[in-house]
Amino acid sequence: MSSAANTHRLLPGCTFAHLSKRLAATVLLACVTVSAAYATPQTTSASQPNPSSQTGDEPGPTAKVADARSWLQKLAQMVATQNFHVAFVQARAGQETIPWLWRHGVMADGTVMEQLNLQNGPGQEQIRVGQVVSVFEPDVPPYSVRSGAIHGPIPAMLLNQPARLEQAYKFVTVGRARISGRTAQQLRIISRDNTRFSYQLWLDETTGMLLKLDTVDLQGNVLEQIQVTSFEVTDKPHDYFSKVNQSSLPQPMAGRRGQSQQHNWQVGFLPKGMVEVSQNVRRLALTGQAVEHKLFSDGLVDVSVYVQSAKQAIGSDLALRHDLNTFLTFTSGAAQVTVVGEIPLKTANAMAQSLTLSKENQ
Secondary structure, three states, rough: OOOOOOOOOOOOOOOOHHHHHHOOOOOOHOOOOOOOOOOOOOHHHHHHOOHOOOOOOOOOOHHHHHHHHHHHHHHHHHHHHHHOOOOEEEEEEEOOOOEEEEEEEEEEOOOOEEEEEEEOOOOOEEEOOEEEEEEEEOOEEEEEEOOOOOOOOOHHHHHHHHHHHHHOOOEEEEEEEEOOOOOOEEEEEEEOOOOOEEEEEEOOOOOOOOOEEEEEEOOOOOEEEEEEEEEEEEEEOOHHHHOOOOHOOEEEEEOOOOOOOOOOEEEOOOOOOOEEEHHHHHHEEOOEEEEEEEEEEOOEEEEEEEEEEEOOOOOOOEEEEOOEEOOOOOEEEOEEEEEEHHHHHHHHHHHHOOOEEEEOOO
């Protein structure tokens, strides 16, 4: 799902509009004690390969990769072309389970519409009409951005263009399993250089729909689990879409023009397949201080790196991990660098330690 000024992670990566919120929320974690013995959800029995599916004629590694690739392509084809209605829940250890409603429809004129709705609390909704996503959430004026995907718990690149993930991740088939009462194919998505979390997913054998997605840390613990509780594929789009008054949706925000700002620093270490997406100057929500910012992404994971003068730094070095999120602040010489993202702490540290400044910044 995607971002506000630019969108990348129903279901894209994170939006630039959300980055300030995420950074502010993550900074607040510094005010609480994070237990070193933080518990992670236990993998359910359905998460394990079905022993009955294992045979003596196991396909070789190349065949498993090709098979996994074809299953992910089936998922992308299904998500792009079918009318469906999906209910799923998002679970993390020690937190309330979050229920979501996801609808997708292809209208008679070929227009693709999509809805993602948070079912608990005051509500949060995103509606996509073609290449425009409108966002409605509490305490924020409604707005629209140009994007072909919605921002949500499931990475948009996984749903729409899984082949683009292969520079950063390996795809492997595991076997058959039973999820939500349906026969499924289990796949693994593994970081090529062991610098990021891995993923296990189960796809419905009949339709290709994603039934379950686990995010797994480097020790094999499940950090987050997304599971479909019900879904239906229909011949016609859901009636909801015909009731959307498209003329009342906010107009897309105009993109900012002008030359992109070039920062006088570089991150020397990046996980395999991760590239720089943007760079700009941002103002921290908690302090109002201006900091230089670069956003990096591999298609599944977004990582923000913030750099400011060590003279303006607030607080000492800090390393926090909470759920999937890592927050690391490191001061070296004339600069303080902060790394925020859903990556292991050791990867955030490697990125921070690899920062190099130009001579005028030293």
